[in-house]
Amino acid sequence: MASLSMSDFKNHRERFFSQMSDNSLALFSAASEVTRSNDTEFNFCQNKSFYYLTGFNEPDALLVLLKRDNKTQAILFSLPKDKDQEVWHGRRVGQEKASQEYGFDQCFTLDEQNDLISQYLNGLTQVYFAFDDKLLTQKVFDLLAQVRSAVRQGVKAPSQLVDASPLINEQRLIKSANEIELMRQANYISILAHKRAMQQTQVGLFEYQIENEILHEFTRHGARHPAYATIVAGGDNANILHYTNNDDRLNNNDLLLIDAGGELSGYAADITRTFPINGKFTEPQKILYQLVLDAKSQVIAAIKPGTCFITLNAIANECLTKGLVELGILSGNIAELVEEKVCKRYFIHGLGHWLGLDVHDVGDYHMNESRQQCREFTPGMVLTIEPGLYMPLDDNTIDAKWRGIGIRIEDNIVVTQQGCENLTQDCPETIADIEALMAN
Known part of the structure; x- marks a missing residue:
């Protein structure tokens, strides 16, 4: 089936990085599965901006774009490999394959996201995310609260929130x-x-x-x-x-x-x-x-x-x-x-x-x-x-x-x-x- 190459998705990330201020972080959420009836789901449709930046087609993942000291990192948090789950619901990409085949700099499981993102946020100035994504907005505020709770230990939380939607929308146009x-x-x-x-x-x-x-x-x-x-x-x-x-x-x-x-x-x-x-x-x-x-x-x-x-x-x-x-x-x-x-x-x-x-x-x-x-x-x-x-x-x-x-x-x-x-x-x-x- 015809598709874009992984280098195309990396180019999309590079273009977005170029719009980010230094010492900032951007978050993009994957879509979640939607229940059709009882315990069955509609065919999965990925969040289009997340897909544009990743080419990754699993639910509930999170992309972090980190720009610190003018160096960039693309980090993916996604579902872990799990044989018991995969035999019922299908194969997962997992962290090793995501890193090797999708071109991310680092890949972690979803369970690791709160601790690691809190560390990334320390000392940054800006956070980019889609303001109309209610679940992601709540996640950002929870993460910022987690960072601010450690202010007495010298941790510094970002003070500027930037709506990522106008930037990614213009890029996609x-x-x-x-x-x-x-x-x-x-x-x-x-x-x-x-x-x-x-x-x-x-x-x-x-x-x-x-x-x-x-x-x-x-x-x-x-x-x-x-x-x-x-x-x-x-x-x-x-x-x-x-x-x-x-x-x-x-x-x-x-x-x-x-x-x-x-x-x-x-x-x-x-x-x-x-x-x-x-x-x-x-x-x-x-x-x-x-x-x-x-x-x-x-x-x-x-x-x-x-x-x-x-x-x-x-x-x-x-x-x-x-x-x-x-x-x-x-x-x-x-x-x-x-x-x-x-x-x-x-x-x-x-x-x-x-x-x-x-x-x-x-x-x-x-x-x-x-x-x-x-x-x-x-x-x-x-x-x-x-x-x-x-x-x-x-x-x-x-x-x-x-x-x-x-x-x-x-x-x-x-x-x-x-x-x-x-x-x-x-x-x-x-x-x-x-x-x-x-x-x-």
């Missing part, structure tokens, strides 16, 4: 060449899954049967898990943005909206395609679909370093508004409708978001006073572009021919030095290409 290549592969697998879904869809099947085809294709190519709950929404269900019931029957002359992406070595793809269940678009479906596709194409053509979501939203708003006026769905002065963003009545979500280890990835959008995303794009950012139009079945303000149609088309885009790369360009999106694929 700009992907390395190796991260982008891994996301390219995640998209390749996800594209195969969307093609399979188009080819397997038939009138009378259930949405969950198509979901199964998608998950099968993910797994067949090494993406063991979906990056998020798969949306397979037939007909009017597509007008529910986060529809995941996936339990309705697929009806003739309806569209099927599929929002699905695989996760490969922790990195997400996020693709949406909308296509006719019977393989042929009706005329109203064609018209609305082409309008959404035109908006997406115009937006992606404008992506380059220096632009921002404000510019892209203006392009999508103008394209969709003009189209909806031409169709009689909106009426009035086009300039005023654009200014008032009236098309949001039918395009009800955002145009896109950052993508990476999380499907809605971390990173500041730099919101201005008008709550517009004004951050300029720079090479290495990965984002989605996903315009849509949603015409609910019960909306009696529009002509009956539009009702029950929900369309979204979503691509994954890398900002490059010259412009952008569409990681999703090989996933069928034109009316002709979709109908040709479904006819085979």
Whole structure:
């Protein structure tokens, strides 16, 4: 299975070290297992920032980054080797292997963390940790209290606490060449899954049967898990943005909206395609679909370093508004409708978001006073572009021919030095290409 090398994770740690003040310590917690029912757990999903810095995929571990006298150490605390536990719950990496294969400077068991970290903290100035991690926050305060209790013995506790989240989030926002290549592969697998879904869809099947085809294709190519709950929404269900019931029957002359992406070595793809269940678009479906596709194409053509979501939203708003006026769905002065963003009545979500280890990835959008995303794009950012139009079945303000149609088309885009790369360009999106694929 494709993955980053241990040197990539070490590089991530080195980049974070470079942001730390001298005589400081940073703490990053692994995730814990989550109970599904009684004594069974959900599939384990690692804390993404911890994973970004370690590549280590066991629960309850703790990473310590120590920077003292401008020398750095990466120290891991993790579960010990235990034959009795491992025969029931699976093999553990252990401390020796973690040191040898994961590139940590020192590795200890979880039971050793309190005493050793208290020693590390003595004489330091700053502690970095994620303030929104309640369990880790409590651990930090407990450790600091432990250090301060020995002040009469000459021990000195750090006096400055720094939120690590903005630092690690900014670092994660700009992907390395190796991260982008891994996301390219995640998209390749996800594209195969969307093609399979188009080819397997038939009138009378259930949405969950198509979901199964998608998950099968993910797994067949090494993406063991979906990056998020798969949306397979037939007909009017597509007008529910986060529809995941996936339990309705697929009806003739309806569209099927599929929002699905695989996760490969922790990195997400996020693709949406909308296509006719019977393989042929009706005329109203064609018209609305082409309008959404035109908006997406115009937006992606404008992506380059220096632009921002404000510019892209203006392009999508103008394209969709003009189209909806031409169709009689909106009426009035086009300039005023654009200014008032009236098309949001039918395009009800955002145009896109950052993508990476999380499907809605971390990173500041730099919101201005008008709550517009004004951050300029720079090479290495990965984002989605996903315009849509949603015409609910019960909306009696529009002509009956539009009702029950929900369309979204979503691509994954890398900002490059010259412009952008569409990681999703090989996933069928034109009316002709979709109908040709479904006819085979």
